[in-house]
Amino acid sequence: MKRIAKLFISLGFVIAFIVWTVLVKNVDVASIGANQTNVGFAGLNGWIKSIISENYALYLITDWLGIVPILFAFAFMVLGLAQWLKRKSIVKVDRSLLALGVFYVVVISVYVLFETILINYRPILIEGRLESSYPSSTTLLVLCIMPTAIVQLRERIRNKILRDGLTVIIAIFTIFMVVGRLLSGVHWISDIVGGVLLSIGLDCAYLYFCKSN
Numbered sequence: 001m002k003r004i005a006k007l008f009i010s011l012g013f014v015i016a017f018i019v020w021t022v023l024v025k026n027v028d029v030a031s032i033g034a035n036q037t038n039v040g041f042a043g044l045n046g047w048i049k050s051i052i053s054e055n056y057a058l059y060l061i062t063d064w065l066g067i068v069p070i071l072f073a074f075a076f077m078v079l080g081l082a083q084w085l086k087r088k089s090i091v092k093v094d095r096s097l098l099a100l101g102v103f104y105v106v107v108i109s110v111y112v113l114f115e116t117i118l119i120n121y122r123p124i125l126i127e128g129r130l131e132s133s134y135p136s137s138t139t140l141l142v143l144c145i146m147p148t149a150i151v152q153l154r155e156r157i158r159n160k161i162l163r164d165g166l167t168v169i170i171a172i173f174t175i176f177m178v179v180g181r182l183l184s185g186v187h188w189i190s191d192i193v194g195g196v197l198l199s200i201g202l203d204c205a206y207l208y209f210c211k212s213n
Helices: 005-028 042-051 056-065 065-087 093-114 137-156 160-183 189-210
Strands: none
Touching: 005 056, 005 189, 042 189, 056 065, 065 137, 093 137, 093 160, 093 189, 137 160, 137 189, 160 189
16 A cells, blocks of 8 residues: 555544544434433444443453553553664654654543543443443554554564464454454444544554655
């Protein structure tokens, strides 16, 4: 894929996320949430929720496995710091690692933003409390960190069998986390869709900036 195409795809998905968010906030809003909280796309969200029963065990599994992408991010930050110290200049750190650092800051900023700007509450109470649900933070975390981890690992691992094996394992883990989060019943389908749209947009932006050609 040409570099400029990644930029346009990124912009397209970010715009799609913004449009989707506006629609979620304003279209078919009804009090179907926990404690009768308002939810957009109530017909769609309510229908999917009626099919998927709550699975607290799956919620806990995906919640605890959320530490995996955090560990990957920490490892790449340590690698970037090691290069900085060894090469004695931040400009000599690999471009892809510098881009990854900025990428992580953006992801964290988005998370904080949507903890502040409430779009949806979860469909169920967590330990008796209402919690922000949009976009799915686990979906955002996994779909942002794990695909970019694949890019980094494929760039740095020379052994083809190990490289391809890790790619498959990470891809399976990523799919499991997103699907598992939906099937756990702790998110509306609109939360998952929002997380996917934004993640793809951010991932493509990273791919655009991580290399000069």
